[in-house]
Amino acid sequence: MRVMVFVKATEDSEKGLGPVEEMKEMFDAMGKFNEELVNAGVMVAGDGLKPSSHGKRIHFDGPSRTVIDGPFAEARELVAGYWIWEVKDMDEAVAWAKRCPNPMMGPSDLEIRPFYEMEDFGEVLTPETTERYERITDKMASE
Amino acid sequence: MLASPTNFADKAGMAADPTHRAIEAVFRIERARLMAGLARLTRDVDRAEELAQDALLVALTEWPTSGVPANPGAWLMAAAKRRAIDGIRHTQMRERKLAALAREMDEEQGMSAEALEAALDDPLGDELLGLIFAACHPVIGPEGRAALTLRLVGGLTVEEIARAFLSNEAAIAARITRAKKAIAKAGVQFEVPRGAELAARLPSVLEVVYLIFNEGYAATAGPSLVRPPLCGEAQRLGRILAGLMPEQPEVLGLLALMEIQASRLAARAGPDGKFVPLTEQNRARWDQLLIRRGLNALERAEALGGANGPYALQAALAACHARARRAEDTDWRRIAALYDRLRQVMPSPVVELNRAIAHSMAFGPDAGLALVDQIADAAMLRNYAPLPAARGDFLLRAGRRAEAKAQFEAAAALAGNDRERDYLLRRAADC
Numbered sequence: 407m408r409v410m411v412f413v414k415a416t417e418d419s420e421k422g423l424g425p426v427e428e429m430k431e432m433f434d435a436m437g438k439f440n441e442e443l444v445n446a447g448v449m450v451a452g453d454g455l456k457p458s459s460h461g462k463r464i465h466f467d468g469p470s471r472t473v474i475d476g477p478f479a480e481a482r483e484l485v486a487g488y489w490i491w492e493v494k495d496m497d498e499a500v501a502w503a504k505r506c507p508n509p510m511m512g513p514s515d516l517e518i519r520p521f522y523e524m525e526d527f528g529e530v531l532t533p534e535t536t537e538r539y540e541r542i543t544d545k546m547a548s549e
Numbered sequence: 550m551l552a553s554p555t556n557f558a559d560k561a562g563m564a565a566d567p568t569h570r571a572i573e574a575v576f577r578i579e580r581a582r583l584m585a586g587l588a589r590l591t592r593d594v595d596r597a598e599e600l601a602q603d604a605l606l607v608a609l610t611e612w613p614t615s616g617v618p619a620n621p622g623a624w625l626m627a628a629a630k631r632r633a634i635d636g637i638r639h640t641q642m643r644e645r646k647l648a649a650l651a652r653e654m655d656e657e658q659g660m661s662a663e664a665l666e667a668a669l670d671d672p673l674g675d676e677l678l679g680l681i682f683a684a685c686h687p688v689i690g691p692e693g694r695a696a697l698t699l700r701l702v703g704g705l706t707v708e709e710i711a712r713a714f715l716s717n718e719a720a721i722a723a724r725i726t727r728a729k730k731a732i733a734k735a736g737v738q739f740e741v742p743r744g745a746e747l748a749a750r751l752p753s754v755l756e757v758v759y760l761i762f763n764e765g766y767a768a769t770a771g772p773s774l775v776r777p778p779l780c781g782e783a784q785r786l787g788r789i790l791a792g793l794m795p796e797q798p799e800v801l802g803l804l805a806l807m808e809i810q811a812s813r814l815a816a817r818a819g820p821d822g823k824f825v826p827l828t829e830q831n832r833a834r835w836d837q838l839l840i841r842r843g844l845n846a847l848e849r850a851e852a853l854g855g856a857n858g859p860y861a862l863q864a865a866l867a868a869c870h871a872r873a874r875r876a877e878d879t880d881w882r883r884i885a886a887l888y889d890r891l892r893q894v895m896p897s898p899v900v901e902l903n904r905a906i907a908h909s910m911a912f913g914p915d916a917g918l919a920l921v922d923q924i925a926d927a928a929m930l931r932n933y934a935p936l937p938a939a940r941g942d943f944l945l946r947a948g949r950r951a952e953a954k955a956q957f958e959a960a961a962a963l964a965g966n967d968r969e970r971d972y973l974l975r976r977a978a979d980c
Contacts, residue, residue: 447785
Protein backbone atom coordinates (compact mmCIF):
# COMPACT_ATOMS: atom_id res chain seq x y z
CA MET A 407 0.00 0.00 0.00
CA ARG A 408 1.00 3.58 -0.54
CA VAL A 409 0.96 6.15 2.27
CA MET A 410 1.67 9.85 2.46
CA VAL A 411 3.61 10.95 5.52
CA PHE A 412 3.14 14.60 6.41
CA VAL A 413 5.74 16.51 8.38
CA LYS A 414 3.55 18.96 10.30
CA ALA A 415 4.81 22.52 10.50
CA THR A 416 5.84 24.26 13.73
CA GLU A 417 6.29 27.92 14.69
CA ASP A 418 10.00 27.45 13.95
CA SER A 419 9.56 25.86 10.53
CA GLU A 420 7.16 28.66 9.62
CA LYS A 421 10.06 31.12 10.16
CA GLY A 422 12.16 29.43 7.48
CA LEU A 423 15.48 27.60 7.73
CA GLY A 424 17.17 27.52 11.13
CA PRO A 425 20.83 28.24 12.08
CA VAL A 426 23.30 26.70 9.59
CA GLU A 427 24.97 24.32 12.07
CA GLU A 428 21.70 22.89 13.36
CA MET A 429 20.31 22.53 9.84
CA LYS A 430 23.46 20.72 8.72
CA GLU A 431 23.12 18.23 11.53
CA MET A 432 19.49 17.59 10.75
CA PHE A 433 20.16 17.25 7.01
CA ASP A 434 22.83 14.64 7.76
CA ALA A 435 20.52 12.60 9.98
CA MET A 436 17.61 12.96 7.56
CA GLY A 437 19.85 12.03 4.64
CA LYS A 438 20.85 8.82 6.38
CA PHE A 439 17.23 7.97 7.12
CA ASN A 440 16.20 8.70 3.54
CA GLU A 441 18.94 6.43 2.28
CA GLU A 442 17.63 3.65 4.51
CA LEU A 443 14.17 4.19 3.04
CA VAL A 444 15.56 4.02 -0.49
CA ASN A 445 17.63 0.91 0.22
CA ALA A 446 14.61 -0.84 1.71
CA GLY A 447 12.56 -0.04 -1.38
CA VAL A 448 10.12 2.01 0.71
CA MET A 449 10.80 5.52 -0.58
CA VAL A 450 8.70 6.64 -3.52
CA ALA A 451 9.09 10.40 -3.17
CA GLY A 452 9.65 13.11 -0.62
CA ASP A 453 10.38 16.83 -0.33
CA GLY A 454 10.41 19.75 2.05
CA LEU A 455 8.10 22.73 1.64
CA LYS A 456 8.83 26.42 2.15
CA PRO A 457 6.95 28.22 4.97
CA SER A 458 3.35 29.19 4.28
CA SER A 459 4.47 32.83 3.81
CA HIS A 460 5.50 31.65 0.30
CA GLY A 461 2.13 29.95 -0.22
CA LYS A 462 -1.29 30.90 -1.50
CA ARG A 463 -4.76 29.59 -0.78
CA ILE A 464 -7.69 29.56 -3.14
CA HIS A 465 -10.97 29.75 -1.26
CA PHE A 466 -14.02 28.17 -2.90
CA ASP A 467 -17.58 29.18 -2.14
CA GLY A 468 -20.11 28.45 -4.85
CA PRO A 469 -19.00 30.30 -7.98
CA SER A 470 -16.56 32.58 -6.14
CA ARG A 471 -12.80 32.01 -6.04
CA THR A 472 -10.76 34.11 -3.62
CA VAL A 473 -6.97 33.99 -3.55
CA ILE A 474 -5.46 34.43 -0.08
CA ASP A 475 -1.75 35.09 0.35
CA GLY A 476 0.23 33.33 3.09
CA PRO A 477 1.38 33.18 5.83
CA PHE A 478 -1.47 31.23 7.38
CA ALA A 479 -2.29 30.96 11.06
CA GLU A 480 -2.25 27.75 13.12
CA ALA A 481 1.22 26.39 12.32
CA ARG A 482 0.18 22.98 13.64
CA GLU A 483 -2.39 22.66 10.86
CA LEU A 484 0.19 23.35 8.17
CA VAL A 485 2.52 21.00 6.35
CA ALA A 486 6.31 21.48 6.16
CA GLY A 487 7.19 18.43 4.11
CA TYR A 488 6.03 15.03 2.97
CA TRP A 489 7.07 11.55 1.87
CA ILE A 490 5.28 8.96 -0.19
CA TRP A 491 6.12 5.44 0.98
CA GLU A 492 5.32 2.01 -0.38
CA VAL A 493 4.77 -0.28 2.63
CA LYS A 494 3.01 -3.54 3.41
CA ASP A 495 0.61 -2.09 5.97
CA MET A 496 0.11 0.75 8.45
CA ASP A 497 2.12 -1.11 11.11
CA GLU A 498 5.15 -1.03 8.84
CA ALA A 499 4.58 2.65 8.08
CA VAL A 500 4.47 3.40 11.81
CA ALA A 501 7.63 1.35 12.43
CA TRP A 502 9.45 3.37 9.74
CA ALA A 503 8.08 6.70 10.98
CA LYS A 504 9.35 5.98 14.49
CA ARG A 505 12.86 5.67 13.05
CA CYS A 506 12.74 9.14 11.57
CA PRO A 507 15.15 11.54 13.28
CA ASN A 508 13.41 14.50 14.95
CA PRO A 509 12.13 16.44 11.94
CA MET A 510 12.09 19.74 13.88
CA MET A 511 14.13 21.36 16.63
CA GLY A 512 11.26 21.30 19.13
CA PRO A 513 8.32 18.93 19.59
CA SER A 514 6.67 18.05 16.26
CA ASP A 515 4.39 15.55 14.52
CA LEU A 516 4.39 13.20 11.59
CA GLU A 517 1.02 12.16 10.21
CA ILE A 518 0.55 9.01 8.11
CA ARG A 519 -2.36 8.81 5.68
CA PRO A 520 -3.02 5.86 3.35
CA PHE A 521 -3.94 6.56 -0.28
CA TYR A 522 -7.32 5.49 -1.58
CA GLU A 523 -7.06 2.52 -3.92
CA MET A 524 -9.60 1.44 -6.53
CA GLU A 525 -10.69 -1.48 -4.32
CA ASP A 526 -11.65 0.96 -1.54
CA PHE A 527 -14.45 2.37 -3.65
CA GLY A 528 -16.02 -1.08 -4.04
CA GLU A 529 -19.76 -0.52 -4.20
CA VAL A 530 -19.38 3.19 -4.92
CA LEU A 531 -17.74 2.57 -8.29
CA THR A 532 -20.08 0.51 -10.45
CA PRO A 533 -18.83 -0.34 -13.95
CA GLU A 534 -21.00 2.54 -15.25
CA THR A 535 -19.50 5.16 -12.94
CA THR A 536 -15.99 3.82 -13.60
CA GLU A 537 -16.68 4.19 -17.29
CA ARG A 538 -17.96 7.72 -16.82
CA TYR A 539 -14.87 8.53 -14.75
CA GLU A 540 -12.72 7.15 -17.57
CA ARG A 541 -14.51 9.29 -20.15
CA ILE A 542 -13.95 12.38 -18.02
CA THR A 543 -10.28 11.63 -17.39
CA ASP A 544 -9.91 10.77 -21.11
CA LYS A 545 -11.07 14.29 -21.87
CA MET A 546 -8.67 15.73 -19.32
CA ALA A 547 -5.77 13.86 -20.91
CA SER A 548 -6.53 15.15 -24.38
CA GLU A 549 -6.83 18.76 -23.31
CA MET B 550 12.84 -24.88 16.55
CA LEU B 551 9.84 -23.91 14.43
CA ALA B 552 9.66 -26.24 11.44
CA SER B 553 7.93 -23.71 9.26
CA PRO B 554 9.00 -20.08 9.46
CA THR B 555 5.50 -18.75 9.06
CA ASN B 556 4.07 -15.92 11.05
CA PHE B 557 4.36 -16.97 14.68
CA ALA B 558 2.18 -14.25 16.12
CA ASP B 559 -0.68 -15.19 13.80
CA LYS B 560 -0.44 -18.81 14.86
CA ALA B 561 -0.48 -17.93 18.51
CA GLY B 562 -3.52 -15.74 17.96
CA MET B 563 -1.67 -12.62 18.97
CA ALA B 564 -1.96 -10.75 15.70
CA ALA B 565 -4.68 -8.50 17.08
CA ASP B 566 -2.47 -7.27 19.92
CA PRO B 567 -1.10 -3.88 18.81
CA THR B 568 2.19 -4.37 20.69
CA HIS B 569 2.85 -7.65 18.92
CA ARG B 570 1.81 -6.19 15.59
CA ALA B 571 4.24 -3.31 16.13
CA ILE B 572 7.05 -5.73 17.02
CA GLU B 573 6.30 -7.83 13.96
CA ALA B 574 6.41 -4.73 11.77
CA VAL B 575 9.85 -3.85 13.14
CA PHE B 576 10.94 -7.46 12.60
CA ARG B 577 9.73 -7.36 8.98
CA ILE B 578 11.83 -4.28 8.31
CA GLU B 579 14.91 -5.96 9.80
CA ARG B 580 14.25 -9.46 8.53
CA ALA B 581 16.10 -9.36 5.21
CA ARG B 582 19.24 -7.84 6.72
CA LEU B 583 19.05 -10.20 9.70
CA MET B 584 18.74 -13.17 7.37
CA ALA B 585 21.65 -11.90 5.33
CA GLY B 586 23.92 -11.56 8.36
CA LEU B 587 22.90 -14.95 9.74
CA ALA B 588 23.28 -16.71 6.40
CA ARG B 589 26.80 -15.38 6.11
CA LEU B 590 27.53 -16.44 9.68
CA THR B 591 26.07 -19.96 9.53
CA ARG B 592 26.38 -20.59 5.76
CA ASP B 593 23.12 -22.45 6.14
CA VAL B 594 19.86 -20.84 5.01
CA ASP B 595 17.60 -23.12 7.05
CA ARG B 596 19.60 -22.50 10.19
CA ALA B 597 19.55 -18.76 9.50
CA GLU B 598 15.75 -18.82 9.15
CA GLU B 599 15.41 -20.71 12.45
CA LEU B 600 17.69 -18.29 14.24
CA ALA B 601 15.86 -15.27 12.85
CA GLN B 602 12.57 -16.78 13.99
CA ASP B 603 14.03 -17.50 17.43
CA ALA B 604 15.16 -13.89 17.69
CA LEU B 605 11.60 -12.77 16.91
CA LEU B 606 10.31 -14.98 19.71
CA VAL B 607 12.75 -13.42 22.16
CA ALA B 608 11.70 -9.94 21.00
CA LEU B 609 8.02 -10.81 21.40
CA THR B 610 8.77 -11.86 24.98
CA GLU B 611 11.06 -9.02 26.00
CA TRP B 612 10.07 -5.92 24.03
CA PRO B 613 6.55 -5.54 25.48
CA THR B 614 8.17 -4.80 28.87
CA SER B 615 11.57 -3.37 27.86
CA GLY B 616 10.32 -1.38 24.87
CA VAL B 617 11.70 -1.53 21.32
CA PRO B 618 15.49 -1.02 21.53
CA ALA B 619 17.12 1.97 19.86
CA ASN B 620 18.74 -0.23 17.22
CA PRO B 621 16.36 -3.16 16.80
CA GLY B 622 18.41 -4.68 13.96
CA ALA B 623 21.55 -4.97 16.09
CA TRP B 624 19.49 -6.26 19.02
CA LEU B 625 17.87 -9.01 16.94
CA MET B 626 21.23 -9.96 15.45
CA ALA B 627 22.80 -10.21 18.91
CA ALA B 628 19.86 -12.32 20.16
CA ALA B 629 20.13 -14.63 17.15
CA LYS B 630 23.88 -14.99 17.60
CA ARG B 631 23.37 -15.86 21.27
CA ARG B 632 20.94 -18.55 20.14
CA ALA B 633 23.47 -19.81 17.62
CA ILE B 634 26.04 -20.19 20.37
CA ASP B 635 23.55 -21.92 22.67
CA GLY B 636 22.72 -24.32 19.88
CA ILE B 637 26.34 -25.09 19.20
CA ARG B 638 27.05 -25.56 22.91
CA HIS B 639 24.06 -27.80 23.25
CA THR B 640 25.03 -30.17 20.49
CA GLN B 641 28.73 -29.99 21.40
CA MET B 642 29.60 -29.52 17.79
CA ARG B 643 32.01 -27.37 15.86
CA GLU B 644 33.98 -26.43 18.90
CA ARG B 645 36.41 -24.19 17.18
CA LYS B 646 33.59 -22.13 15.72
CA LEU B 647 32.03 -21.93 19.16
CA ALA B 648 35.21 -20.57 20.64
CA ALA B 649 35.47 -17.94 17.91
CA LEU B 650 31.83 -16.92 18.27
CA ALA B 651 31.97 -16.84 22.06
CA ARG B 652 35.04 -14.63 21.92
CA GLU B 653 33.28 -12.32 19.51
CA MET B 654 30.23 -12.18 21.77
CA ASP B 655 32.28 -11.49 24.87
CA GLU B 656 33.98 -8.66 23.10
CA GLU B 657 30.64 -7.28 21.95
CA GLN B 658 29.17 -7.42 25.42
CA GLY B 659 32.01 -5.26 26.63
CA MET B 660 31.30 -2.71 23.94
CA SER B 661 29.30 0.46 24.17
CA ALA B 662 25.95 0.54 22.41
CA GLU B 663 27.44 2.67 19.63
CA ALA B 664 30.35 0.30 19.08
CA LEU B 665 27.98 -2.66 18.98
CA GLU B 666 25.84 -0.86 16.48
CA ALA B 667 28.85 -0.09 14.33
CA ALA B 668 30.06 -3.70 14.52
CA LEU B 669 26.71 -5.13 13.51
CA ASP B 670 25.69 -2.47 11.09
CA ASP B 671 25.90 -3.24 7.42
CA PRO B 672 26.05 0.30 6.09
CA LEU B 673 26.97 -0.67 2.55
CA GLY B 674 24.29 -3.35 2.47
CA ASP B 675 26.93 -5.85 1.40
CA GLU B 676 25.40 -8.66 3.41
CA LEU B 677 21.94 -8.08 1.99
CA LEU B 678 23.36 -7.93 -1.51
CA GLY B 679 25.29 -11.13 -0.79
CA LEU B 680 22.05 -12.86 0.20
CA ILE B 681 20.34 -11.67 -3.01
CA PHE B 682 23.22 -12.94 -5.14
CA ALA B 683 23.13 -16.32 -3.33
CA ALA B 684 19.35 -16.68 -3.73
CA CYS B 685 19.70 -15.79 -7.43
CA HIS B 686 22.66 -18.09 -8.05
CA PRO B 687 22.65 -19.68 -11.51
CA VAL B 688 22.90 -23.20 -9.98
CA ILE B 689 19.17 -22.76 -9.23
CA GLY B 690 16.57 -22.70 -12.02
CA PRO B 691 14.88 -19.32 -12.63
CA GLU B 692 11.59 -20.31 -10.93
CA GLY B 693 13.41 -21.68 -7.89
CA ARG B 694 15.46 -18.48 -7.73
CA ALA B 695 12.29 -16.38 -7.84
CA ALA B 696 10.61 -18.34 -5.03
CA LEU B 697 13.72 -18.36 -2.84
CA THR B 698 14.32 -14.63 -3.35
CA LEU B 699 10.73 -13.79 -2.43
CA ARG B 700 11.03 -15.99 0.67
CA LEU B 701 14.45 -14.87 1.91
CA VAL B 702 14.66 -11.28 0.74
CA GLY B 703 11.00 -10.30 0.32
CA GLY B 704 10.01 -12.09 3.54
CA LEU B 705 6.87 -13.52 1.91
CA THR B 706 5.41 -16.66 3.45
CA VAL B 707 5.20 -19.86 1.39
CA GLU B 708 1.42 -19.35 1.32
CA GLU B 709 1.79 -15.81 -0.05
CA ILE B 710 4.22 -16.96 -2.74
CA ALA B 711 1.92 -19.83 -3.73
CA ARG B 712 -1.03 -17.45 -4.03
CA ALA B 713 0.99 -15.01 -6.09
CA PHE B 714 2.19 -17.68 -8.52
CA LEU B 715 -1.29 -19.29 -8.66
CA SER B 716 0.36 -22.47 -7.39
CA ASN B 717 -0.13 -24.58 -4.26
CA GLU B 718 1.86 -24.39 -1.05
CA ALA B 719 3.32 -27.90 -1.32
CA ALA B 720 4.72 -27.19 -4.78
CA ILE B 721 6.26 -23.88 -3.72
CA ALA B 722 7.68 -25.38 -0.50
CA ALA B 723 9.27 -28.16 -2.55
CA ARG B 724 10.67 -25.62 -5.01
CA ILE B 725 12.24 -23.62 -2.19
CA THR B 726 13.67 -26.75 -0.56
CA ARG B 727 15.25 -27.80 -3.88
CA ALA B 728 16.72 -24.33 -4.31
CA LYS B 729 18.23 -24.35 -0.80
CA LYS B 730 19.73 -27.81 -1.42
CA ALA B 731 21.24 -26.63 -4.70
CA ILE B 732 22.91 -23.70 -2.91
CA ALA B 733 24.24 -25.94 -0.12
CA LYS B 734 25.49 -28.56 -2.56
CA ALA B 735 27.31 -26.01 -4.69
CA GLY B 736 28.84 -24.45 -1.56
CA VAL B 737 27.56 -21.01 -2.60
CA GLN B 738 29.09 -18.19 -0.57
CA PHE B 739 26.86 -15.43 0.74
CA GLU B 740 29.17 -12.79 -0.64
CA VAL B 741 28.83 -10.10 -3.28
CA PRO B 742 30.83 -11.21 -6.31
CA ARG B 743 33.49 -8.76 -7.47
CA GLY B 744 34.85 -7.61 -10.81
CA ALA B 745 34.35 -10.02 -13.69
CA GLU B 746 32.31 -12.41 -11.55
CA LEU B 747 29.90 -9.63 -10.67
CA ALA B 748 29.39 -8.88 -14.36
CA ALA B 749 28.83 -12.60 -15.02
CA ARG B 750 26.30 -13.10 -12.21
CA LEU B 751 24.36 -9.83 -12.28
CA PRO B 752 22.22 -10.92 -15.26
CA SER B 753 20.83 -13.90 -13.32
CA VAL B 754 19.78 -11.53 -10.50
CA LEU B 755 18.12 -9.10 -12.90
CA GLU B 756 16.44 -11.97 -14.74
CA VAL B 757 14.82 -13.17 -11.50
CA VAL B 758 13.57 -9.72 -10.54
CA TYR B 759 12.05 -9.21 -14.01
CA LEU B 760 10.54 -12.70 -13.95
CA ILE B 761 8.83 -11.88 -10.65
CA PHE B 762 7.60 -8.60 -12.11
CA ASN B 763 6.23 -10.23 -15.26
CA GLU B 764 4.40 -12.92 -13.31
CA GLY B 765 2.51 -10.13 -11.61
CA TYR B 766 2.11 -8.03 -14.73
CA ALA B 767 0.72 -10.83 -16.88
CA ALA B 768 -1.58 -12.03 -14.10
CA THR B 769 -3.46 -8.74 -13.98
CA ALA B 770 -5.48 -9.92 -16.98
CA GLY B 771 -6.97 -12.69 -14.82
CA PRO B 772 -10.57 -12.90 -13.69
CA SER B 773 -9.97 -11.12 -10.40
CA LEU B 774 -9.31 -7.39 -10.23
CA VAL B 775 -7.16 -7.90 -7.12
CA ARG B 776 -3.69 -6.70 -8.00
CA PRO B 777 -1.11 -9.40 -7.43
CA PRO B 778 1.65 -8.34 -5.06
CA LEU B 779 4.40 -9.59 -7.34
CA CYS B 780 4.89 -6.37 -9.31
CA GLY B 781 5.26 -4.45 -6.07
CA GLU B 782 7.74 -6.96 -4.65
CA ALA B 783 9.80 -6.86 -7.86
CA GLN B 784 9.81 -3.05 -7.80
CA ARG B 785 10.92 -3.15 -4.17
CA LEU B 786 13.75 -5.55 -5.08
CA GLY B 787 14.68 -3.32 -8.00
CA ARG B 788 14.78 -0.24 -5.76
CA ILE B 789 16.87 -2.12 -3.18
CA LEU B 790 19.32 -3.19 -5.89
CA ALA B 791 19.48 0.33 -7.31
CA GLY B 792 20.12 1.64 -3.79
CA LEU B 793 22.92 -0.84 -3.17
CA MET B 794 24.47 -0.80 -6.65
CA PRO B 795 23.87 2.75 -7.89
CA GLU B 796 26.76 2.49 -10.32
CA GLN B 797 25.35 -0.45 -12.33
CA PRO B 798 23.51 0.93 -15.37
CA GLU B 799 21.54 -2.25 -16.11
CA VAL B 800 20.17 -2.31 -12.55
CA LEU B 801 18.86 1.22 -13.17
CA GLY B 802 17.66 0.17 -16.63
CA LEU B 803 15.62 -2.68 -15.17
CA LEU B 804 14.26 -0.44 -12.41
CA ALA B 805 13.25 2.14 -15.02
CA LEU B 806 11.54 -0.52 -17.12
CA MET B 807 9.54 -1.85 -14.15
CA GLU B 808 8.53 1.58 -12.84
CA ILE B 809 7.27 2.70 -16.24
CA GLN B 810 5.43 -0.55 -16.93
CA ALA B 811 3.91 -0.53 -13.44
CA SER B 812 2.66 3.02 -14.05
CA ARG B 813 0.09 1.46 -16.43
CA LEU B 814 -1.23 -1.22 -14.08
CA ALA B 815 -4.45 0.62 -13.29
CA ALA B 816 -5.11 1.32 -16.97
CA ARG B 817 -4.52 -2.22 -18.21
CA ALA B 818 -7.92 -3.50 -17.14
CA GLY B 819 -11.13 -1.94 -18.40
CA PRO B 820 -14.28 -1.51 -16.30
CA ASP B 821 -15.31 -5.05 -17.32
CA GLY B 822 -11.96 -6.44 -16.10
CA LYS B 823 -10.78 -7.17 -19.64
CA PHE B 824 -7.28 -6.41 -20.83
CA VAL B 825 -6.85 -3.04 -22.59
CA PRO B 826 -3.94 -2.79 -25.09
CA LEU B 827 -1.38 -0.02 -24.68
CA THR B 828 -2.57 2.20 -27.54
CA GLU B 829 -6.17 2.11 -26.27
CA GLN B 830 -5.44 2.73 -22.58
CA ASN B 831 -6.77 5.79 -20.79
CA ARG B 832 -3.50 7.60 -20.26
CA ALA B 833 -4.94 9.82 -17.52
CA ARG B 834 -4.86 6.72 -15.34
CA TRP B 835 -1.13 6.19 -15.81
CA ASP B 836 0.72 6.82 -12.56
CA GLN B 837 2.80 9.93 -13.29
CA LEU B 838 4.84 9.49 -10.11
CA LEU B 839 6.09 6.09 -11.27
CA ILE B 840 6.71 7.46 -14.76
CA ARG B 841 8.87 10.24 -13.32
CA ARG B 842 10.78 7.73 -11.21
CA GLY B 843 11.25 5.50 -14.25
CA LEU B 844 12.43 8.33 -16.50
CA ASN B 845 14.82 9.45 -13.77
CA ALA B 846 16.32 5.95 -13.38
CA LEU B 847 16.64 5.68 -17.18
CA GLU B 848 18.45 9.01 -17.31
CA ARG B 849 20.91 7.80 -14.66
CA ALA B 850 21.47 4.52 -16.55
CA GLU B 851 22.20 6.46 -19.73
CA ALA B 852 24.50 8.89 -17.90
CA LEU B 853 26.52 5.89 -16.70
CA GLY B 854 27.06 4.88 -20.33
CA GLY B 855 24.44 2.14 -20.21
CA ALA B 856 22.09 3.40 -22.93
CA ASN B 857 22.64 0.27 -25.01
CA GLY B 858 21.98 -2.30 -22.25
CA PRO B 859 19.06 -4.63 -23.00
CA TYR B 860 17.03 -3.41 -20.01
CA ALA B 861 17.87 0.26 -20.59
CA LEU B 862 16.78 -0.06 -24.23
CA GLN B 863 13.51 -1.72 -23.23
CA ALA B 864 13.02 1.02 -20.65
CA ALA B 865 13.69 3.62 -23.36
CA LEU B 866 10.97 1.97 -25.47
CA ALA B 867 8.55 2.05 -22.54
CA ALA B 868 9.53 5.69 -21.97
CA CYS B 869 8.51 6.62 -25.54
CA HIS B 870 4.96 5.52 -24.75
CA ALA B 871 5.06 7.10 -21.29
CA ARG B 872 6.03 10.48 -22.76
CA ALA B 873 3.21 10.50 -25.32
CA ARG B 874 0.14 12.12 -23.79
CA ARG B 875 -2.06 10.68 -26.54
CA ALA B 876 -1.48 7.46 -28.52
CA GLU B 877 -1.20 9.49 -31.74
CA ASP B 878 1.66 11.54 -30.23
CA THR B 879 3.85 8.42 -29.99
CA ASP B 880 7.31 8.95 -31.46
CA TRP B 881 7.36 5.85 -33.67
CA ARG B 882 10.57 6.89 -35.45
CA ARG B 883 12.41 6.86 -32.16
CA ILE B 884 10.82 3.53 -31.24
CA ALA B 885 11.93 2.08 -34.60
CA ALA B 886 15.48 3.35 -34.00
CA LEU B 887 15.51 1.83 -30.49
CA TYR B 888 14.42 -1.55 -31.90
CA ASP B 889 17.27 -1.29 -34.44
CA ARG B 890 19.61 -1.11 -31.44
CA LEU B 891 17.80 -3.66 -29.27
CA ARG B 892 18.10 -6.38 -31.94
CA GLN B 893 21.88 -5.97 -31.79
CA VAL B 894 22.13 -6.62 -28.03
CA MET B 895 19.11 -8.89 -27.56
CA PRO B 896 18.64 -10.80 -30.82
CA SER B 897 15.32 -12.67 -30.90
CA PRO B 898 12.62 -13.26 -33.53
CA VAL B 899 10.06 -11.58 -31.26
CA VAL B 900 12.20 -8.42 -31.09
CA GLU B 901 12.48 -8.57 -34.90
CA LEU B 902 8.70 -8.78 -35.22
CA ASN B 903 8.17 -5.85 -32.87
CA ARG B 904 10.77 -3.96 -34.85
CA ALA B 905 8.81 -4.61 -38.04
CA ILE B 906 5.65 -3.27 -36.38
CA ALA B 907 7.50 -0.16 -35.16
CA HIS B 908 8.91 0.47 -38.66
CA SER B 909 5.43 0.09 -40.16
CA MET B 910 4.13 2.74 -37.76
CA ALA B 911 7.07 5.06 -38.45
CA PHE B 912 7.61 4.59 -42.20
CA GLY B 913 4.42 2.98 -43.51
CA PRO B 914 3.11 -0.55 -44.07
CA ASP B 915 5.53 -1.41 -46.88
CA ALA B 916 8.50 -0.93 -44.54
CA GLY B 917 6.86 -3.33 -42.10
CA LEU B 918 6.14 -5.89 -44.82
CA ALA B 919 9.74 -5.81 -46.04
CA LEU B 920 11.06 -6.52 -42.53
CA VAL B 921 8.51 -9.18 -41.69
CA ASP B 922 9.37 -11.07 -44.90
CA GLN B 923 12.96 -11.34 -43.67
CA ILE B 924 12.01 -13.16 -40.48
CA ALA B 925 9.03 -15.24 -41.65
CA ASP B 926 11.14 -18.42 -41.77
CA ALA B 927 12.36 -18.22 -38.16
CA ALA B 928 11.46 -21.50 -36.43
CA MET B 929 10.29 -19.69 -33.30
CA LEU B 930 7.71 -17.70 -35.26
CA ARG B 931 6.32 -20.57 -37.35
CA ASN B 932 3.23 -21.06 -35.19
CA TYR B 933 3.23 -17.59 -33.66
CA ALA B 934 -0.13 -15.87 -34.20
CA PRO B 935 1.20 -12.31 -33.84
CA LEU B 936 3.30 -12.76 -37.02
CA PRO B 937 0.41 -13.30 -39.49
CA ALA B 938 -1.65 -10.82 -37.44
CA ALA B 939 1.01 -8.12 -37.95
CA ARG B 940 1.34 -8.96 -41.63
CA GLY B 941 -2.45 -8.79 -41.98
CA ASP B 942 -2.39 -5.35 -40.40
CA PHE B 943 0.36 -4.12 -42.76
CA LEU B 944 -1.47 -5.52 -45.83
CA LEU B 945 -4.77 -3.95 -44.78
CA ARG B 946 -3.11 -0.57 -44.30
CA ALA B 947 -1.49 -0.99 -47.73
CA GLY B 948 -4.96 -1.51 -49.22
CA ARG B 949 -4.41 -5.21 -50.04
CA ARG B 950 -7.64 -6.42 -48.41
CA ALA B 951 -7.93 -9.97 -49.76
CA GLU B 952 -4.37 -10.84 -48.73
CA ALA B 953 -4.93 -9.22 -45.33
CA LYS B 954 -8.07 -11.31 -44.75
CA ALA B 955 -6.13 -14.54 -45.39
CA GLN B 956 -3.43 -13.47 -42.92
CA PHE B 957 -5.93 -12.64 -40.17
CA GLU B 958 -7.62 -16.02 -40.70
CA ALA B 959 -4.27 -17.79 -40.50
CA ALA B 960 -3.52 -15.89 -37.29
CA ALA B 961 -6.91 -16.82 -35.81
CA ALA B 962 -6.16 -20.49 -36.44
CA LEU B 963 -2.95 -20.13 -34.39
CA ALA B 964 -4.45 -17.99 -31.60
CA GLY B 965 -3.78 -19.15 -28.05
CA ASN B 966 -7.10 -18.22 -26.48
CA ASP B 967 -10.70 -17.49 -27.41
CA ARG B 968 -10.50 -13.77 -26.85
CA GLU B 969 -7.55 -13.39 -29.17
CA ARG B 970 -9.23 -15.67 -31.77
CA ASP B 971 -12.48 -13.66 -31.69
CA TYR B 972 -10.54 -10.45 -32.14
CA LEU B 973 -8.62 -11.80 -35.15
CA LEU B 974 -11.74 -13.27 -36.79
CA ARG B 975 -13.41 -9.89 -36.35
CA ARG B 976 -10.49 -8.23 -38.10
CA ALA B 977 -10.69 -10.82 -40.91
CA ALA B 978 -14.41 -10.15 -41.32
CA ASP B 979 -13.76 -6.39 -41.54
CA CYS B 980 -11.40 -6.79 -44.51
